[in-house]
Amino acid sequence: MKTEKIVQELGLDVKCGGDYLDKKVTGGYTGDLLSDVMGNSKEGYIWITRQVHQNIVAVASLKELAGIILINSSEPTRETLEKAEAEGIPIMVSNLPAFEISGKIYNLLMSEI
Amino acid sequence: MEETNRNIYSGQFDIEGGNFNAAGTVSTSIKSILKKLNIPGEIVRKAAIVSYEAEINVVSYAKKAVVRLTVAPKKVHIEVDDTGPGIPNIELAMQEGYSTADQRIREMGFGAGMGLSNIKNYSDEFHIESEVGKGTRLQMTIQTP
Ligand SMILES: Nc1ncnc2c1ncn2[C@@H]1O[C@H](COP(=O)(O)OP(=O)(O)OP(=O)(O)O)[C@@H](O)[C@H]1O
Ligand SMILES: [Mg+2]
Numbered sequence: 001m002k003t004e005k006i007v008q009e010l011g012l013d014v015k016c017g018g019d020y021l022d023k024k025v026t027g028g029y030t031g032d033l034l035s036d037v038m039g040n041s042k043e044g045y046i047w048i049t050r051q052v053h054q055n056i057v058a059v060a061s062l063k064e065l066a067g068i069i070l071i072n073s074s075e076p077t078r079e080t081l082e083k084a085e086a087e088g089i090p091i092m093v094s095n096l097p098a099f100e101i102s103g104k105i106y107n108l109l110m111s112e113i
Numbered sequence: 114m115e116e117t118n119r120n121i122y123s124g125q126f127d128i129e130g131g132n133f134n135a136a137g138t139v140s141t142s143i144k145s146i147l148k149k150l151n152i153p154g155e156i157v158r159k160a161a162i163v164s165y166e167a168e169i170n171v172v173s174y175a176k177k178a179v180v181r182l183t184v185a186p187k188k189v190h191i192e193v194d195d196t197g198p199g200i201p202n203i204e205l206a207m208q209e210g211y212s213t214a215d216q217r218i219r220e221m222g223f224g225a226g227m228g229l230s231n232i233k234n235y236s237d238e239f240h241i242e243s244e245v246g247k248g249t250r251l252q253m254t255i256q257t258p
Contacts, residue, residue: 034169035227038162039234043154051222058137062144062161079134 001025001112003066003090006046010094010104012069016081017090023066025109030102034059041065048102052076057083067091069105071098122150122184128168130176130197133221140164143182143191150184156257159235160189163253166228167193173218174198175248188237189255199245207233207241 004021026044043064067090171178175197183190214224238254
């Protein structure tokens, strides 16, 4: 499943990186601690978090994640958006809390196999 | 023949302590250099993780650091040599969950106490030495197949 499909199914608000939604999503990881995500996410994962600081972009880029979903309608900072656009990392916003959005994405990904 | 003398690449980078806006730029450079050298993806990703964690620790706790990247035919070696407060108890610092990160650092999502553990887990060889009041030096080796 591509990031694009998740955006459509869950009505996510794409804040930047709209040209990079065709990456295959291989899984997901939910967390707000950067070292936790650094250690436990894998290439192609979608990352669900409440962190909005620009440091999330380096993590996503170094780990080659498919994109970042911000929860609870969190607003990314301007620096975050600029960096993410430059690195080709989609940042999407959901109005749902982490538990709900994670569950929905889990179901979507599982429905595919 | 001494294989280790035939380095494919060697380079040096500086990290500035306290500058969270630039945090991650050195590890990003290391990653793109390794990619250009056609190092296998899995090795590049390991190198990215260990250099990122070391870089963030310098930005969080030290004054400055010099990073030396060496690529030899069978391994990638990364050394991070910082000038800073040093680590009084390395065994404690290595424990997952132990952190002295302050509120400002934690607000950005750091301070889980997992960085050094990640470095240990994702490198094939890891050495850490530190002198209080002087600085800390990390050496990480990742073997290439
Ligand atoms: N370069 C350094 N100079 C001084 N102290 C350090 C350095 N690196 C690590 N430390 C000390 O070791 C502790 C543990 O480091 P570690 O990277 O494992 O976790 P953390 O930085 O606290 O949190 P995380 O990496 O999960 O965001 C730090 O909180 C700090 O006290
Ligand atoms: Mg750390």
